[in-house]
Amino acid sequence: xxxxxxxxxxxxxxxxxxxxxxxxxxxxxxxxxxxxxxxxxxxxxxxxxxxxxxxxxxxxxxxxxxxxxxxxxxxxxxxxxxxxxxxxxxxxxxxxxxxxxxxxxxxxxxxxxxxxxxxxxxxxxxxxxxxxxxxxxxxxxxxxxxxxxxxxxxxxxxxxxxxxxxxxxxxxxxxxxxxxxxxxxxxxxxxxxxxxxxxxxxxxxxxxxxxxxxxxxxxxxxxxxxxxxxxxxxxxxxxxxxxxxxxxxxxxxxxxxxxxxxxxxxxxxxxxxxxxxxxxxxxxxxxxxxxxxxxxxxxxxxxxxxxxxxxxxxxxxxxxxxxxxxxxxxxxxxxxxxxxxxxxxxxxxxxxxxxxxxxxxxxxx
DNA sequence: GAGGCGTGGGT
DNA sequence: TACCCAAGCCT
Numbered sequence: 543x544x545x546x547x548x549x550x551x552x553x554x555x556x557x558x559x560x561x562x563x564x565x566x567x568x569x570x571x572x573x574x575x576x577x578x579x580x581x582x583x584x585x586x587x588x589x590x591x592x593x594x595x596x597x598x599x600x601x602x603x604x605x606x607x608x609x610x611x612x613x614x615x616x617x618x619x620x621x622x623x624x625x626x627x628x629x630x631x632x633x634x635x636x637x638x639x640x641x642x643x644x645x646x647x648x649x650x651x652x653x654x655x656x657x658x659x660x661x662x663x664x665x666x667x668x669x670x671x672x673x674x675x676x677x678x679x680x681x682x683x684x685x686x687x688x689x690x691x692x693x694x695x696x697x698x699x700x701x702x703x704x705x706x707x708x709x710x711x712x713x714x715x716x717x718x719x720x721x722x723x724x725x726x727x728x729x730x731x732x733x734x735x736x737x738x739x740x741x742x743x744x745x746x747x748x749x750x751x752x753x754x755x756x757x758x759x760x761x762x763x764x765x766x767x768x769x770x771x772x773x774x775x776x777x778x779x780x781x782x783x784x785x786x787x788x789x790x791x792x793x794x795x796x797x798x799x800x801x802x803x804x805x806x807x808x809x810x811x812x813x814x815x816x817x818x819x820x821x822x823x824x825x826x827x828x829x830x831x832x833x834x835x836x837x838x839x840x841x842x843x844x845x846x847x848x849x850x851x852x853x854x855x856x857x858x859x860x861x862x863x864x865x866x867x868x869x870x871x872x873x874x875x876x877x878x879x880x881x882x883x884x885x886x887x888x889x890x891x892x893x894x895x896x897x898x899x900x901x902x903x904x905x906x907x
Numbered sequence: 908g909a910g911g912c913g914t915g916g917g918t
Numbered sequence: 919t920a921c922c923c924a925a926g927c928c929t
Contacts, residue, residue, distance in 0.1 A: 632913025
């Protein structure tokens, strides 16, 4: 590991810290989670920002803090409501883990977000990055907060040719941060590295001529800034064929179903659907049969009104959208409900089912 | 360590 | 179009 960091010796650490932090204080974006250092709000923002763009997060963050201003408010909230607050953000286990963790903070830490690496890392959904981010930003503790930005920025500055796709590589960059971090302002230092990665030291075509730490950058000096970071890994996406139905009763209510509490889109709501294991041309009676055997729904499906394609990070759904009628006497349960369009607003639906419903509303016209 | 887990934007 | 990417974590 020390070998990867040989270029650390070439950096004037004080000068680097000063150039980086003064740029950050001058140029940092005005973001809602930067208005104060409330550990709870910092925490919420860091969870939302995992694998998610700043512009996407901003409105979600504001509404989330409005709905759940404190740890107590979030701890006491209904799960359907926290999922509704997260609807459209993706990676829904984040918010369920967050609620579980704030309950833990209330019970075990008297409502105070823990401020040691050991304790904070025990919280559900708080991994090495988030732990360092909260500790440094909310508490001013000099811990590394190594995310994708930091690995990219430091791989260039220190000319580190480690493959950042390997989980083990993160430790190399944590060691680098431990050497470089400014103990007078760990919060500004960590945020500055990420801000630099977001605004200047971007994945493609970095704006080196605008970079406040260009003179410290090994990759720029060697002209290899476009070759770094090294990142392998390819995407493999599986295709899944689904048939889903908008089943409406004579009072205009739709049948919806709650997904299982683990796995993909856990505990979100959906329209009744089945996976078509072996797609067969023109076999729509087969779909009726699957609705019966898999879902216990004895109904005759109507026409197909269209198809919805949705691309996840690891798989692709293609949904054939059916319409149909259902008896008003249908017996509801905790997982199956008949709801009006207005009532539907209380339930969190993943984007593919939102697309599906919009398609239905459009063809009604 | 590898793969599951969302979504929208950029090129 | 078909990738790649964005303030990761869990199993």
